Amino acid sequence: xxxxxxQSSGSGxxxxxxxxxxxxxxxxxxxxxxRRTHYCGELRVEDAGKSVVLMGWVxxxxxxxxxxxxxxxxxxxxxxxxxSRDRSAxxxxxxxxxxxxxxxxxxxxxxxxLPENVNPALPTGEIEVEAVRIHILxxxxxxxxxxxxxTDADENLRLKYxxxxxxxxPMLRNLELRHRAVKAVRDYLSSLGFWEIETPMMxxxxxxGARDYVVPVRTAPGKFFALAQSPQLFKQLLMxxxxxxxxxxxxxxxxxxxxxxxxxxxxxxxxxxSFAGEEEVFSLVEGLLGYTWKTVLGxxxxxxxxxxxxxxxxxxxxxxxxxxxFGMEIHDVTEAxxxxxxxxxxxxxxxxxxVKALVAPGQAGMPRSQVDAxxxxxxxxxAKGLITLAYLDGEVRSPARKFLSDSxxxxxxxxxxxxxxxxxxxxxxxxxxxxxxLGKMRLDLGRxxxxxxxxxxxxxxxxxxxxLKINEDTGxxxxxxxxxxxxxxxxxxxxxxxxxxxxxxxRARSYDVVLNGVELASGSIRxxxxxxxxxxxxVLGLNEEEARKRFGFLLEAFEYGAPPHGGIAFGMxxxxxxxxxxxxxxxxxxxxxxxxxxCVLTDAPASIDREKLEELGLEVKVPHS
RNA sequence: GGAGGCGUGGUGUAGCCGGUCAAACAUACGUGCCUGUCACGCACGAGAUCGCGGGUUCAAAUCCCGUCGCCUCCGCCA
Numbered sequence: 001x002x003x004x005x006x007q008s009s010g011s012g013x014x015x016x017x018x019x020x021x022x023x024x025x026x027x028x029x030x031x032x033x034x035r036r037t038h039y040c041g042e043l044r045v046e047d048a049g050k051s052v053v054l055m056g057w058v059x060x061x062x063x064x065x066x067x068x069x070x071x072x073x074x075x076x077x078x079x080x081x082x083x084s085r086d087r088s089a090x091x092x093x094x095x096x097x098x099x100x101x102x103x104x105x106x107x108x109x110x111x112x113x114l115p116e117n118v119n120p121a122l123p124t125g126e127i128e129v130e131a132v133r134i135h136i137l138x139x140x141x142x143x144x145x146x147x148x149x150x151t152d153a154d155e156n157l158r159l160k161y162x163x164x165x166x167x168x169x170p171m172l173r174n175l176e177l178r179h180r181a182v183k184a185v186r187d188y189l190s191s192l193g194f195w196e197i198e199t200p201m202m203x204x205x206x207x208x209g210a211r212d213y214v215v216p217v218r219t220a221p222g223k224f225f226a227l228a229q230s231p232q233l234f235k236q237l238l239m240x241x242x243x244x245x246x247x248x249x250x251x252x253x254x255x256x257x258x259x260x261x262x263x264x265x266x267x268x269x270x271x272x273x274s275f276a277g278e279e280e281v282f283s284l285v286e287g288l289l290g291y292t293w294k295t296v297l298g299x300x301x302x303x304x305x306x307x308x309x310x311x312x313x314x315x316x317x318x319x320x321x322x323x324x325x326f327g328m329e330i331h332d333v334t335e336a337x338x339x340x341x342x343x344x345x346x347x348x349x350x351x352x353x354x355v356k357a358l359v360a361p362g363q364a365g366m367p368r369s370q371v372d373a374x375x376x377x378x379x380x381x382x383a384k385g386l387i388t389l390a391y392l393d394g395e396v397r398s399p400a401r402k403f404l405s406d407s408x409x410x411x412x413x414x415x416x417x418x419x420x421x422x423x424x425x426x427x428x429x430x431x432x433x434x435x436x437x438l439g440k441m442r443l444d445l446g447r448x449x450x451x452x453x454x455x456x457x458x459x460x461x462x463x464x465x466x467x468l469k470i471n472e473d474t475g476x477x478x479x480x481x482x483x484x485x486x487x488x489x490x491x492x493x494x495x496x497x498x499x500x501x502x503x504x505x506x507r508a509r510s511y512d513v514v515l516n517g518v519e520l521a522s523g524s525i526r527x528x529x530x531x532x533x534x535x536x537x538x539v540l541g542l543n544e545e546e547a548r549k550r551f552g553f554l555l556e557a558f559e560y561g562a563p564p565h566g567g568i569a570f571g572m573x574x575x576x577x578x579x580x581x582x583x584x585x586x587x588x589x590x591x592x593x594x595x596x597x598x599c600v601l602t603d604a605p606a607s608i609d610r611e612k613l614e615e616l617g618l619e620v621k622v623p624h625s
Numbered sequence: 626g627g628a629g630g631c632g633u634g635g636u637g638u639a640g641c642c643g644g645u646c647a648a649a650c651a652u653a654c655g656u657g658c659c660u661g662u663c664a665c666g667c668a669c670g671a672g673a674u675c676g677c678g679g680g681u682u683c684a685a686a687u688c689c690c691g692u693c694g695c696c697u698c699c700g701c702c703a
Contacts (some may be wrong), residue, residue, distance in 0.1 A: 060664080060665095062662050062663060062664095062665050063659085063665090064660055064661070064662060065660070067662075069661080069665085078663095080663065085660095086660095099654095100654095104693075113661090116661085117662080119662090119663055121663080125663085142653075144635060145637090146652080148664085151636095152637060154632095154634085154696095155695080155696060156696095157679070206703090208703050209702085209703040210702050210703075211702090229702095229703085232703090256701055256702040257626095257701060259697085260697070260698090380628070380699070382699090440699090449703090471639080472700095478703070479703055482703045483703080517640095595695075595696065598692080
């Protein structure tokens with residue numbers, strides 16, 4: 001017991017710590033009948049005089065020779081244990097042996113500290129525990145990084161030793177926050193009559209959407225389950241079943257590239273309700289988030305949330321998930337250039353394009369190198385070019401100055417709302433792409449110019465997304481949300497006409513919850529009528545037979561009395577991330593994958609044995625690793 | 626798939642317009658001293674062939690090429 005065997009064992013190179021730290025004198029004790037009476041972080045002045053038994057980890061040891069202080073830590077916090085020979089010879093000799101992260105039980109007496117010894121930085125700082133007996137329950141190797149609140153250790157190292165990383169209070173607090181948020185969600189939805197029902201994770205691969213994770217099946221060689229990308233179809237079946245109000249906190253799997261706020265497996269709060277329209281979903285969600293924020297963070301959210309259509313969001317913010325914590329909206333300045341002799345812009349206008357503008361307040365004096373960087377960035381975002389106009393006192397500085405007339409410059413200033421001292425960025429081209437470029441520039445500038453207020457939460461409903469979108473790869477129209485999303489009633493009335501002339505303009509009864517520019521939830525009112533579903537399938541280019549093949553079970557179910565229904569699904573991890581104020585989703589997941597999609601802790605994904613492949617009827621083509 | 630950034634003792638960094646660098650600093654680690662510390666302090670000690678491979682050169686942590694890993698973003702994510 002208690003060996004401190006280093007990884008290099010066997011190499012012949014013995015690290016000193018592996019020997020000296022164990023010393024012959026160190027004997028581990030069993031827990032026996034010893035039981036904890038208090039948690040470390042809970043002790044207060046009122047506890048002074050009490051005899052206590054604490055259990056925890058030695059976070060720090062301050063050895064003053066004949067006086068040893070120990071910071072004893074458990075999930076509730078840290079308390080100082082003091083030990084000296086005159087108080088207890090046993091405790092003192094044990095304290096001399098202690099090292100970082102040893103596991104100990106401390107029997108002792110809570111004493112009020114002298115005023116000059118109080119540590120105001122600690123909730124337990126007014127007291128300390130005088131050790132009477134110290135039981136060393138386990139030793140510990142020296143941790144590969146510091147177990148302290150602020151770490152700058154490499155994230156992959158943290159992930160490899162995630163159990164140590166989680167020992168840090170910010171991480172423990174995130175885990176607790178998550179637990180409380182999940183509980184709040186369950187409590188709230190349950191109180192409104194929602195039933196939590198589990199749906200399969202192993203299911204059938206569907207052609208739409210993200211790439212599937214695939215599960216080979218021994219009993220059906222050559223066939224595969226897909227891990228569910230969402231419980232979408234099943235929750236709709238539950239509506240047909242008459243469940244009426246359903247929710248689930250479930251895991252979803254999507255095999256796509258990762259991001260700071262995206263993991264290949266993630267948790268969703270999935271909700272569906274029958275005989276409801278948008279307003280019922282909206283108020284449910286506002287109530288749910290309001291309750292959760294209040295219970296977990298003690299913060300009252302302003303409800304109802306503001307609403308904005310997709311079209312408006314793109315026009316004003318260049319994105320379908322605007323961060324409305326700051327202004328800096330996009331302006332259409334096309335008319336300022338009507339009849340311009342600036343060839344590049346004139347060409348765009350002739351083709352029916354637009355000119356969009358973004359005002360960077362007070363940035364007219366931006367150095368040329370930075371302005372050039374902005375132009376490059378805009379190109380990186382897909383713009384053909386970026387016209388920068390620096391409105392200085394009495395002059396306008398711009399690389400395109402000689403192509404532009406004074407009146408054009410005045411009109412741009414007027415239409416964009418720019419004032420002297422501002423830098424105006426203009427992009428010419430197709431309407432939506434221009435807005436999207438400027439939308440990204442807006443976020444970049446908002447961040448670098450410090451325009452985004454910290455600590456504020458700006459919720460927003462974005463509604464009426466397009467029903468269809470064009471797939472860039474295939475050039476075909478696809479469902480933007482999923483193929484069971486209802487069109488808005490007005491557009492359904494003239495559905496045939498729109499399907500012929502302007503498919504992209506058909507609006508869906510779909511909606512997102514956006515918080516500070518992050519998509520938190522997404523949902524829709526579904527199609528429950530066969531005739532409507534057929535129309536949508538038709539515009540998607542699916543005939544009866546193809547639709548049957550893909551979604552047959554759902555379509556069949558819908559023939560047995562599907563109620564009108566709709567719902568929404570939250571990205572739980574993102575929700576918690578926002579509540580915790582974390583930078584990445586990984587900070588609120590106990591055991592996340594790194595951004596390359598591997599689990600550093602278990603070294604998964606990994607190869608499997610030849611025999612297992614054999615059994616599954618699989619052959620691997622890539623060179624073995 | 627694309628762009629950018631990073632990779633040096635356990636950890637975090639410096640060095641990186643080539644030589645005096647078998648590499649500095651902090652911290653962690655070990656030993657000793659220390660009775661009021663709380664990031665304790667002081668002293669001493671151990672610890673890295675600078676991600677990997679190749680090239681240029683009299684000489685490479687440093688320059689070049691390739692490669693691997695990681696992080697962020699774009700594409701992608703109904």
